[in-house]
Amino acid sequence: MKAGSRRRWLIDLLITVSSFAASLVLGIILGEVFDIREQVTAVFIFSVFIVSLLTDGYHYGIITTVASVIFINYAFIPPFYGFDFTVTENILSTVIMLVISLGTSTLTTQLKRGRMYKARGEQEMMRANLLRAVSHDLRTPLTTIYGSSSALLDSYEVLTDKQRENMVKGIREDSEWLIRIVENLLSVTKLDGGKAKIIKSPTVLDELIDSVAVKFKNRYPDRHVDISIPDSIAVIPMDPLLIEQVLLNMLENAVKHAKGMTALSLTVTTNESEATFTVSDNGCGIDKSKLDRLFDDRYSTSELSPDSDGKNAGIGLSVCATIIKVHGGTIRAENGKSGGAVFSFTLSL
Secondary structure, eight states: OOHHHHHHHHHHHHHHHHHHHHHHHHHHIIIIISOOGGGHHHHHHHHHHHHHHHSSSSHHHHHHHHHHHHHHHHHTSSSTTSOOTTOHHHHHHHHHHHHHHHHHHHHHHHHHHHHHHHHHHHHHHHHHHHHHHHHHHHHHHHHHHHHHHHHHHHSTTTSOHHHHHHHHHHHHHHHHHHHHHHHHHHHHHHHGGGTSOOOOEEEEHHHHHHHHHHHHHHHOTTOOOEEEOOSSOOEEEEOHHHHHHHHHHHHHHHHHHOTTOOOEEEEEEEOSSEEEEEEEEOSSOOOGGGGGGTTOTTOOGGGOOTTSOSOOOSHHHHHHHHHHHHTTOEEEEEEOTTSSEEEEEEEEO
16 A cells, blocks of 8 residues: 555544544433433434545445444434344434435545546646746757857857857856756756655754855856845754755846846844745836736746846746745745835744
């Protein structure tokens, strides 16, 4: 039996046993303590309903029905503490419980099946949109690399040293961009839409931020980032490589899309329970109609802002949301009060 199936089986068994045991105790209290035996059947009918509603398939509800009928017949229908399955009340209770069990199980099974089909459809749609977005992101740098390398091969002697240098720099920059796209795609595959488990390790905040600052400086030497972190040493449970990727994606997103930006900042604050990471800029801000979909896998290339360079078609932000989700944190985007965009996420301490 697979781990997921075994876990589901144990949960269903626990629900069945707990519900029946609770009905058993309540029935004994009603019958023996308060001498209200006529209400006991309703208690067990409710137990059958709960089990049928919360478990998979039909058999748990039917098992609860059979156990309930036996117990009611034994303890609460004359002759007490003996069995007589010809009693009309017992037959009626059995029929009612079976109808409730089968009806509820059928309804919940259909609802679960409908949700499963809907989830599969949404997953296929996200995959298709992701493929379109990736194709768009790959096309531009590959075209540039191909054009520059062809020019170097075909017209090397004609080109000046400066032109050759610029072409080689362009090839390197676009190659680095392709590497980052692949890193994001690998993260999406690894995390599997938030279902994967990650291994958190205690990470010193200063070391994480220093690593992010160095890598960002190497990618964008002309961009300055104002960094503000707590003076005290903070140790946060996380997968440091994944959180580093989130911060780099957010900073890079500002560079690519924040038109008119002159200031970029990375701030970390902590309290007793969580750490909040915030990346803010003073650029053009975010279109209000797109705020709710920035972290959605379905955010497509056609929705890129006019000032964007055609790269990073929402994939980076989708990866950020997935990483924070599997960390058990929250992520959000908003427009700053004085302009620009503010991206933030929290991690539990």
